[in-house]
Amino acid sequence: MAFLTVSGIIKRGGGSLILDTISFSQRKRENIAVIGETGSGKSTLLKIIAGLAQPDEGTVVFENEPVAGPSNTLVPGHPGIGYLSQDFELPNALTVEQILRYANKFTHDEAELIYRICLIDHLLKRKSDQLSGGERQRIALARLLTSSPRLLLLDEAFSNLDRAHKITMKKILEEIGSKLNISFILISHDPEDILSWAHKVIVLKDGQVVQRGRPEKIYSQPRNEYVAGLLGTVNVIDPKKQPFARILVSKRNKRKMLIRGEQFHLGSKRKNAVPGKVLQVRFFGSYYETEIDCAGTIILARSQSCTVAEGSSVYVSIRDRVS
Numbered sequence: 001m002a003f004l005t006v007s008g009i010i011k012r013g014g015g016s017l018i019l020d021t022i023s024f025s026q027r028k029r030e031n032i033a034v035i036g037e038t039g040s041g042k043s044t045l046l047k048i049i050a051g052l053a054q055p056d057e058g059t060v061v062f063e064n065e066p067v068a069g070p071s072n073t074l075v076p077g078h079p080g081i082g083y084l085s086q087d088f089e090l091p092n093a094l095t096v097e098q099i100l101r102y103a104n105k106f107t108h109d110e111a112e113l114i115y116r117i118c119l120i121d122h123l124l125k126r127k128s129d130q131l132s133g134g135e136r137q138r139i140a141l142a143r144l145l146t147s148s149p150r151l152l153l154l155d156e157a158f159s160n161l162d163r164a165h166k167i168t169m170k171k172i173l174e175e176i177g178s179k180l181n182i183s184f185i186l187i188s189h190d191p192e193d194i195l196s197w198a199h200k201v202i203v204l205k206d207g208q209v210v211q212r213g214r215p216e217k218i219y220s221q222p223r224n225e226y227v228a229g230l231l232g233t234v235n236v237i238d239p240k241k242q243p244f245a246r247i248l249v250s251k252r253n254k255r256k257m258l259i260r261g262e263q264f265h266l267g268s269k270r271k272n273a274v275p276g277k278v279l280q281v282r283f284f285g286s287y288y289e290t291e292i293d294c295a296g297t298i299i300l301a302r303s304q305s306c307t308v309a310e311g312s313s314v315y316v317s318i319r320d321r322v323s
């Protein structure tokens with residue numbers, strides 16, 4: 001039996017469909033990332049799962065029980081599902097300890113464990129207006145955890161954090177999942193938040209699911225340019241256009257190929273390689289990005305080391321794709 005089942009969710013608004021027949025399931029301790037451009041329906045979907053928004057059609061079943069929407073319950077929200085967005089608020093003029101006390105369902109020792117995991121045990125005596133953005137985020141998360149949820153919905157929860165605080169939050173979520181046995185659904189626009197964390201990715205466009213599957217599959221074999229662009233830079237290669245026609249036709253590709261930069265190999269002349277001229281080399285810390293003109297087709301190749309110089313000639317081949 002699935003931990004969470006979303007079936008045929010339809011949501012209308014402003015004379016159009018916000019969500020169009022969305023269905024998926026989640027296993028316990030499975031992390032799901034929902035991605036898509038702004039306006040694709042991601043936040044609305046999470047709010048419906050949390051019981052904070054009412055679907056026009058369809059059902060959400062959590063731990064074998066239907067999740068009631070606001071129209072069917074006095075207090076919106078499901079007690080087993082926590083929802084954290086980038087627009088969270090903390091009460092003013094209260095200490096952190098007071099803020100956390102109201103929602104707490106745990107014993108003192110259990111609550112102390114949550115405070116330690118969230119790295120806020122040293123902040124309990126401070127008032128909410130004396131906290132940094134990262135500290136406020138961790139306190140908002142701890143407040144959710146003290147209500148004892150089994151599923152956490154994170155709606156762009158990292159978007160207002162700098163890199164250091166984002167890394168801290170990711171480590172905290174890993175520990176929460178492990179020690180508190182909590183599952184997650186995450187919305188994010190950052191591929192780094194998604195690819196190393198999610199077990200499953202669901203891609204939304206105009207309220208519809210356009211692709212779903214393992215992060216590796218969606219990254220290396222996106223269904224279209226829209227999906228590919230959500231997870232990083234991609235090269236769109238026309239198999240009918242020289243100089244790649246011979247290579248791609250031999251691979252039996254008749255439509256445009258979406259090729260990640262790391263799928264290109266740069267080297268000397270060899271079979272199934274096309275000549276090109278290096279236009280620019282950019283350093284990004286963990287990798288180099290090389291812009292190459294192959295007879296009018298501009299590609300961006302990515303590698304961990306720099307083996308070519310600007311203005312030099314190079315031969316480009318395509319590695320086998322991840323299956």
